[in-house]
Amino acid sequence: xNCSDFENAVQRRLDGLGAPGxxxxxxxLAHCPECRTLDEAASRLEEGLALMRASASMPPIGxxxxxxxxxxxxxxxxxxxxxxxxxxxxxxxxFAIVLSRNWLTxxxxxxxxxxxxxxxxxxxxxxxxxxxxxxxxxxxxxIDEGRSLLPVPTSFETPTLLARSLxxxxxxxxxxxxxxxxxxxPVLASAKDAVQFFLGDDxxxxxxxxx
Amino acid sequence: MIAWRPSVRxxxxxxxxxxxxxxxxxxxxxxxxxxxxxxxxxxxxxxFCLVIQDLRSHALDLINSPFFKEFEKSRLSRCLxxxxxALQLQAALHEVxxxxxxxxxxLRDEIIxxxxxxxxxxxxxxxxxxxxxxxxxxxxxxxxxxTLLDRLDEAQAQAGDIKVQVxxxxxxxxxxxxxxxGQQYFYVDQGLLAISRSEMAIRNVIDRHHSAPKxxxxxxxxxxxxxxxxxxxxxxxxxxxxxxxxxxQHASEAGNEDVALHRAILTYWKAxxxxxxxxxxxxxxxxxxxxxxxxxxxxxEAARKFVTAEPRQAEVWAxxxxxxxxxxxxxxxxxxxxxxxxxxxxxxxxxxxxQRVNRRTEAIGDDFVKRILxxxxxxxxxxxxxxxxxxxxxxxxxxxALRIRATTDQPAIDQTIVNTLYFLTGIFVLAYNGDHxxxxxxHRETRDGCTLTYLTNDRExxxxxxxxxxxxxxxxxxxxxxxxxxxxRAGPLTAVSVPGRKGTGTGSPRPxxxxxxxxxxxxxxxxxGAIPPVAEGSEIPLARLSLENLRLFITERMSDVxxxxxxxxxxxxxxxxxxxxxxxxxxxxxxxxxxxxxxxPNQISLVLRVRPEAPLK
Numbered sequence: 001x002n003c004s005d006f007e008n009a010v011q012r013r014l015d016g017l018g019a020p021g022x023x024x025x026x027x028x029l030a031h032c033p034e035c036r037t038l039d040e041a042a043s044r045l046e047e048g049l050a051l052m053r054a055s056a057s058m059p060p061i062g063x064x065x066x067x068x069x070x071x072x073x074x075x076x077x078x079x080x081x082x083x084x085x086x087x088x089x090x091x092x093x094x095f096a097i098v099l100s101r102n103w104l105t106x107x108x109x110x111x112x113x114x115x116x117x118x119x120x121x122x123x124x125x126x127x128x129x130x131x132x133x134x135x136x137x138x139x140x141x142x143i144d145e146g147r148s149l150l151p152v153p154t155s156f157e158t159p160t161l162l163a164r165s166l167x168x169x170x171x172x173x174x175x176x177x178x179x180x181x182x183x184x185x186p187v188l189a190s191a192k193d194a195v196q197f198f199l200g201d202d203x204x205x206x207x208x209x210x211x
Numbered sequence: 212m213i214a215w216r217p218s219v220r221x222x223x224x225x226x227x228x229x230x231x232x233x234x235x236x237x238x239x240x241x242x243x244x245x246x247x248x249x250x251x252x253x254x255x256x257x258x259f260c261l262v263i264q265d266l267r268s269h270a271l272d273l274i275n276s277p278f279f280k281e282f283e284k285s286r287l288s289r290c291l292x293x294x295x296x297a298l299q300l301q302a303a304l305h306e307v308x309x310x311x312x313x314x315x316x317x318l319r320d321e322i323i324x325x326x327x328x329x330x331x332x333x334x335x336x337x338x339x340x341x342x343x344x345x346x347x348x349x350x351x352x353x354x355x356x357x358t359l360l361d362r363l364d365e366a367q368a369q370a371g372d373i374k375v376q377v378x379x380x381x382x383x384x385x386x387x388x389x390x391x392x393g394q395q396y397f398y399v400d401q402g403l404l405a406i407s408r409s410e411m412a413i414r415n416v417i418d419r420h421h422s423a424p425k426x427x428x429x430x431x432x433x434x435x436x437x438x439x440x441x442x443x444x445x446x447x448x449x450x451x452x453x454x455x456x457x458x459x460q461h462a463s464e465a466g467n468e469d470v471a472l473h474r475a476i477l478t479y480w481k482a483x484x485x486x487x488x489x490x491x492x493x494x495x496x497x498x499x500x501x502x503x504x505x506x507x508x509x510x511x512e513a514a515r516k517f518v519t520a521e522p523r524q525a526e527v528w529a530x531x532x533x534x535x536x537x538x539x540x541x542x543x544x545x546x547x548x549x550x551x552x553x554x555x556x557x558x559x560x561x562x563x564x565x566q567r568v569n570r571r572t573e574a575i576g577d578d579f580v581k582r583i584l585x586x587x588x589x590x591x592x593x594x595x596x597x598x599x600x601x602x603x604x605x606x607x608x609x610x611x612a613l614r615i616r617a618t619t620d621q622p623a624i625d626q627t628i629v630n631t632l633y634f635l636t637g638i639f640v641l642a643y644n645g646d647h648x649x650x651x652x653x654h655r656e657t658r659d660g661c662t663l664t665y666l667t668n669d670r671e672x673x674x675x676x677x678x679x680x681x682x683x684x685x686x687x688x689x690x691x692x693x694x695x696x697x698x699x700r701a702g703p704l705t706a707v708s709v710p711g712r713k714g715t716g717t718g719s720p721r722p723x724x725x726x727x728x729x730x731x732x733x734x735x736x737x738x739x740g741a742i743p744p745v746a747e748g749s750e751i752p753l754a755r756l757s758l759e760n761l762r763l764f765i766t767e768r769m770s771d772v773x774x775x776x777x778x779x780x781x782x783x784x785x786x787x788x789x790x791x792x793x794x795x796x797x798x799x800x801x802x803x804x805x806x807x808x809x810x811x812p813n814q815i816s817l818v819l820r821v822r823p824e825a826p827l828k
Contacts, residue, residue: 121370130296134294183461186454187454190454197331
């Protein structure tokens with residue numbers, strides 16, 4: 001079984017269509033940390049859905065498809081997400097304001113859970129995933145819409161001769177600026193470590209390798 | 212009668228003693244704030260320190276603000292609140308609060324509303340034992356804090372996520388919470404909560420907490436004060452000293468061709484004494500501010516000039532058309548920048564770059580870098596404005612301006628540049644017409660004493676786009692049309708303030724209203740007078756996006772803009788209209804987004820400022 005087969009199996013399991021035997025899945029999970037993450041996300045989703053059905057506080061309409069899509073998309077969109085971080089921050093502020101409209105101002109206590117809670121840590125992780133998804137999507141949409149709305153004439157391209165003529169000096173400056181960026185790597189790496197440290201991300205895989 | 216006299220004397224002494232104590236120890240009284248109390252517990256060698264203060268009143272002000280009410284009515288709010296991810300987030304947070312049996316207002320007002328401090332120090336190697344992270348919270352409701360932590364322990368222990376043990380240090384106790392990833396340590400005392408994955412860090416907090424209050428502010432608090440970041444809602448302090456050794460090591464590992472660059476970066480880094488990134492909410496705006504503080508004496512000569520030079524606003528702010536949708540403008544001392552950039556390059560790399568640039572600019576003159584570059588600037592800018600109302604040409608007026616200064620060495624440099632551009636444009640038109648069905652036409656004419664060169668292509672260009680260039684008032688102008696170039700203000704300038712600007716400076720020079728005209732060539736090249744420096748601490752605008760003017764432009768020209776986008780993006784026109792309407796909905800909430808610079812001796816701040824239509828408080 002490869003990763004693609006595993007993803008399909010997870011999708012079928014969440015859709016209630018059955019899936020290959022657990023032993024086959026476990027054999028793949030034993031050597032694939034990425035799919036382990038996906039499997040955990042799917043298990044959390046099932047637990048969360050069970051909890052929500054029990055408390056009947058939130059209807060799970062379209063949620064399973066969305067979360068599976070989200071988990072799969074997240075694996076593919078890591079790089080793009082980093083680029084969008086700045087805009088995502090702005091979007092998250094807007095989102096926090098929206099969220100507060102519904103309940104941040106409400107003094108009403110959420111009902112106590114009637115079933116055993118799956119895991120507080122997992123709920124927090126779900127909240128992180130949902131927030132990440134919404135801010136990235138908002139930022140991505142903002143960039144795409146902004147690009148399409150720029151009134152640049154389609155036929156007016158950069159003259160090839162000019163572009164070719166400017167290319168060598170521009171390339172030198174570009175290389176220099178990228179090397180300037182690289183020299184701040186110790187600071188950036190520490191910032192990344194700090195975020196990992198506080199968000200409690202797994203810093204090592206089970207076989208002891210750095211992620 | 213006899214009895215009250217001694218008591219009055221006693222109370223007088225008491226008042227006097229209290230006043231003396233307060234005067235003698237002003238820093239001690241300041242340190243009593245929750246924020247300062249927490250900062251006193253932060254290790255002095257922290258690399259990053261994030262401080263969030265007074266979240267309670269900021270949140271309440273924002274929730275009750277006119278801006279928030281407007282936002283709630285907006286389509287953006289409806290879209291976001293009905294989003295599936297939003298519902299998922301709401302469900303997850305609902306669960307968390309349910310387990311703790313609390314509400315967000317209670318958590319915000321009683322636990323995290325006063326101050327939160329998060330500090331971090333990297334380890335000697337990545338994620339080793341010497342790595343230190345610390346979260347500190349000062350809760351105003353100590354019993355509630357204890358209750359919530361007990362509930363948290365109970366819920367997590369029941370779910371099998373953690374095992375809790377009580378440990379002792381210096382006669383005090385703290386909790387060890389063991390989970391799948393290792394240990395977490397919680398120390399709680401009378402509303403103070405400290406959390407860390409490092410036991411040593413928690414023990415250090417206990418030691419500091421037990422020691423007598425210090426009659427001075429902590430290092431981080433002092434630094435934040437110097438950087439003007441002590442009043443912000445959120446402030447991230449970066450300690451440059453914490454990274455010096457790592458950067459030096461990184462520099463020593465660099466390849467031969469990068470040695471100069473890394474050496475230069477390290478020199479600049481060593482000259483930095485503090486960095487702060489802050490977020491502040493005022494009644495009329497929200498500021499995101501990056502402040503760099505330097506010791507100018509440690510900077511190389513080329514960079515010192517930029518730090519110590521009197522800040523001046525670019526003159527083009529006063530010459531660009533108003534009302535503008537977007538403006539960006541600044542001053543760049545090209546000769547100085549050449550020296551500055553040279554510090555980052557090995558002499559061999561720089562010589563190659565200079566040779567490449569000179570070879571490609573031979574049409575303007577020999578030795579571009581040495582003889583032509585100093586003639587360019589310092590003022591430059593770019594502006595986009597709506598076309599005048601009633602004009603059937605809908606395409607926005609775009610205008611780029613670069614000051615050209617004639618020198619004794621290059622007395623007619625402006626004419627040389629414009630003639631070269633004319634020559635290159637001619638070649639471009641020939642090449643374009645050879646490859647395309649539609650043809651470009653090159654025109655040259657004189658308007659208001661200004662010689663304009665422009666291109667037309669009625670088949671391909673949107674209505675109102677006729678790319679043009681000209682010399683005017685000592686500037687080389689590139690515009691979206693001759694009409695855009697005509698809107699560049701000419702004539703003498705008078706000093707007025709830039710609208711919406713903070714600070715006390717006299718602002719930019721501005722020409723008298725309605726004055727038009729212009730000149731070209733060497734006669735206009737040196738006409739602009741010296742721009743006075745702004746007062747210390749005043750702000751200099753660098754860029755401004757007026758969402759108000761953008762919305763007006765789109766609303767007035769909806770049909771034309773939608774048709775253009777539909778053609779460009781291959782979209783149905785209705786879809787383009789829908790997108791434009793959505794953009795206007797967001798733009799309706801805000802007046803402007805600005806990027807400004809604020810300079811003080813040895814300190815520079817770059818501020819991203821958002822001004823909403825309705826007050827934030």
